[in-house]
Amino acid sequence: MTSVTHGSRSRRLMVVHAHPDDESIMTGGIIARYLAEGAEVTVVTCTLGEEGEVIGDRWAGLAADGGADQLGGYRVLELTRALDALAAPGTSLVPTFLGGAGRWRDSGMAGSPAAEHPRAFTNAAPDEPVTALADLILALRPQVLVGYDPAGTYGHPDHVEVHRICGAAIDEARTRGWSVAKHYWSVTEATALERGLDGVDTRVPEGWRMPLADELPRYPDADITTGVDVRDVFERKVDALAAHATQVTVAPSRTEYALSNNIVQPIHPEEHFILVEGALEPPAPGERETDLFGPSTVDS
Template sequence: MSGAEGASVADSVTAGRRLLLVHAHPDDETIMTGGTIAKYLAEGAQVLVVTFTLGEEGEVIGDEWAQLVADGGADQLGGFRIFELTTALAALSPPGEPGRVLRPRFLGGAGHFRDSGMAGSPSAEHPRALAQAPFGEPVALLADILTEFAPQVVVTYDRDGTYGHPDHVMVHQVTAAALPIARERLGTDVKVYESVTEHSALESGLAAASGRVPEGWRPPHDGELPRYPDEVITAAVDVSSVYERKVAALAAHATQVTVAPSGTEYALSNNILTPIGAVEHFVQVDGPRPDVPGRETDLFAGLD
C-alpha cells in the first residue's frame, strides 16, 4: 500500500468516527474536554457537544460584564455565554476550515433549561431550572439526539458531577438513562467515558506552577480540587498537538475563566490556580472494552 493509499484509508476511518460530549454549562466543555474535542476534530471525526443550560447563574469575573448576572442584575448572562461558547467551539475547530467550525447545540434549544445554581440556592427552585425538570423530559430529548447522531463514543460526568453541582449530577443521570433508549433504537453499542482529573497529573501541574502563581490567585488546599486515583484511569488522551486551541477556548469564556499569563494555568472566580493539562483523562464505564494493554490513548480504540 502506498503512502497516499494509507492516508486515504486512515482518513476514511476517522471520518466515520462520531464523538458526542454532554455538558451542563458553557465553559465545562473546554475545562473538562477541550483538548479532546479539538484533537478529534483535527483528525476528521464528527464531534457534537450538547450543553444542557446557558449557565445563567455563573459568577462573573471582573466589572465589564458584572451587571449581566441573574441575582440583582440584568439576567442577561445566559445570552452572553452563548456567544462565549460559540467563540470557544470555533477556537477548538480546525483553522482555515469554515465548513467544519463546531457550533453549540443546547438540549431542547437555547434557553429551554435554566442553570440551577448550587444546591440549596434560590435559583435551584426556578421553574425552568434543570433541577426542577421532570426527569423524563431531558432524557427523551437526549435520547433523540443520541439516536440522530449515532455516536460510537459518549463522554459524560461521573456520578458526583465532578464536584457536586446539581446540573452536573443531572447530566450524568440523564445520560445514563438516555443511552439504553438510544442503543435499543440504533441496535448498536456505545463506548461511554466519564471525564475525570488524574491525581498525579494534577499534582505535577501544581508543582510546575508553584513559582508562577499570579497575583491574587492561590494554590488549592489539599483535596480542594477533585481528582481520581491514577490506577482507576482507563484512558489518557494526549492533546498537546492542540494545546493552544484549548487555551484559546478557555480564554473565550472570559466571564468565567481567567487564563494565566503563562498559558499553562487558569482560575475561575474563586482565583484557585488550576493546571491546564496536555493530557485529558477518562474512565470507561460502559460499552465494548478493547483488548489493549494498559490505558487507552484513543477513545475509539477497538471500534475501527
Template sequence: MTEPSESAGRRLLLLHAHPDDETIMTGGTIARYLDEGVDVRVVTFTLGEEGEVIGDRWARLVADGGADQLGGYRILELTRALEALTPPGRPPLTPRFLGGAGRWRDSGMAGTPSAEHPRALAQGPFDTVVAALADEIAEFDPQVVVTYDAAGTYGHPDHMTVHEASVAAVPIASGRTGTDYLVYESVTEASALRAGLAAAADRVPDGWRMPHDAELPSYPDNRITTAIDIGGVYQRKVDALAVHATQVTVAPSRTEYALSNNILAPIFDVEHFILRSQAAEGSSNPAPNEPTARNSDLFTPQRRPAQARP
C-alpha cells in the same frame, strides 16, 4: 495520529452542563478529534445563567440583581470557544443545546434560590430531560458518548443531572439504534493534578491561591482507562479557555487558569477518562484497587489485562 480519511464515519458526542465545561474538561479532546476528521457534537444542557462573572465589564449581566442576560452572552462565548477549537480553514463547530437554547436553566448550587427556579435543570421533570437526551443520542448515533461521573465532577446539581440523564438515556437510545455506545466519564488524574500544581507553585498570579488538599477533585491513577494526548492542540484549548472570559482567567504562563474563586488549576496536556460502560462486553468499571490497561483513543474498545493462570 489518525488521518481524516481513516476517521470517516466516526462520531463523538460530548455532554456538558454549561458553556465553558466543554473546554475546561474536554477542549483538547474536541480539538484533536476534529483534527482527525471525526464528526464531533457538543450538546450543552443550559446557558449557564448562574455563572459568577469575573471583572466589571459584564458584571451587570448576572441573574441576581442584574440584567439576567448572562446566558445569552455565554452563548457567544461558547460559539467563539468552539471556533477556537476547530482546525483552521474548516467550518467551525457550532453550539447545540439540549431541547434548544434556553429550554433548561442553570440550577446554580444546591440550596440557592436559583435551584428552585421552575426551569432549573436539576428540578426536572427528569423523564423529560432523559427523553430529549435519548432523542439526541439516537439521532446522531455516535460510537462514543462523553459525560460526567456520578459526583458531577464537583457536586454541581446540573453536572449530576447530566450524569444521571446519560445513565438513563443511553440504553433507550441503544435500544432504538442497536448501537452499543462506549460511554466515558471525563475526570482528572490524581498524579497529573499533583504534577501540575507542583510546577505552578512558583508562578501563582497575584490574587490567586493554590488549592487546599483535596479541594480539586481527582481520581486515583489506576481508575483511569483512557488518556488522550492533546499536546498538538494544547494552544487551541488555551485560546478557547480565554474566550470564556466571564468565567475563566488564563494565567500569563498559559499553563494554569482560575474561575471566579481565584483558585489555581493546571491546564493539562493530557485529558483523562474512565470508561463507564461497554455494552458488548458488560461493565468495564474496575474495582478501586484493580489496575487498568489504558487506551489512547476513545474509539478503541477497552480490554482488561489478561489474568495470569494459576
C-alpha cells in the same frame, strides 16, 4: 457538529456538559484533537449557565443577581467563540443546546434561590431531558459519548443531572435503535493534578492561591482507564478557555487557569477518562487506552 464527514465509517463523538465553559475545561483537548483528525464531534450543553459568577466588573451587571439577568445570552457567545477556537481549519463547530437554547435554566447550587426556578434543569420532569438527549443520540449516532461521574465532578446539581441523563439516554437510545459503543466519564487523574500543581508557573495573577489538600476533585491513577494526549492541540484548548472570560481567567503562562474563586488549576496536556460502558482496547496488557475510539468502535 463538524462539517467534515468520512462516509459510513466516520468516527462520531458526543460530549455532554452542564454549562458553557465545562466543555473547554474538561474536554477541550479531545474536542480539538478529534476534530483535527476528521471525526464528527457534537458538543451538547444543557443550560446557558445563567447562574455563573462573573469575573471582573465589565459584565457583572449581566449576572442573575446583578440586575439584568442576561448572562446566559452572553455565555452563548462565549461558547460559540470557544468552539470556534477548538475547531481545526476546514471544520466548523457550533453549539448544540439540549432541547434548544434556553429550554432549561442553570439550577445554581443546591439550596440557592436558583434551584427553585421552574425552568431549572434539575426541576425538569425526569424523562424530558433523557428523551431529548436520546433523540440527539439517534439523530447523530455517536459511537462514543463522554459525560460526568456520579458526583458530577464537583457536586453541582446540574452536573449530577448530566451524569444521570447520559446513562438513561444511552439506554433509551438502545431500545430505539442505536447503541453507543463506549460511554466515558471525564475525570482528573490524581498524579496529573499533583504534577501540574507542582509545576505552577510563578507568573500567576496576584490574588490567586494554591488549592488546599483535596480541594480539587481527582481520581486515583488506578481508576483511570484512558488517557488521551492533547499536546498537539494544547494551544487551541487554552484559547477556548480564554474565550470564557466571564468565568475563566487564563494565566500569562497559558499553563494555568482559575475560576472566580481564584484557585489555581493546571491546564492538562493529557485528558483522563473512565470507561463505564463498552470494551477497553488497550495497546498491551496492563496499559491504558490512549484513544477513545478503537477498531470495533468505528462502524456505520
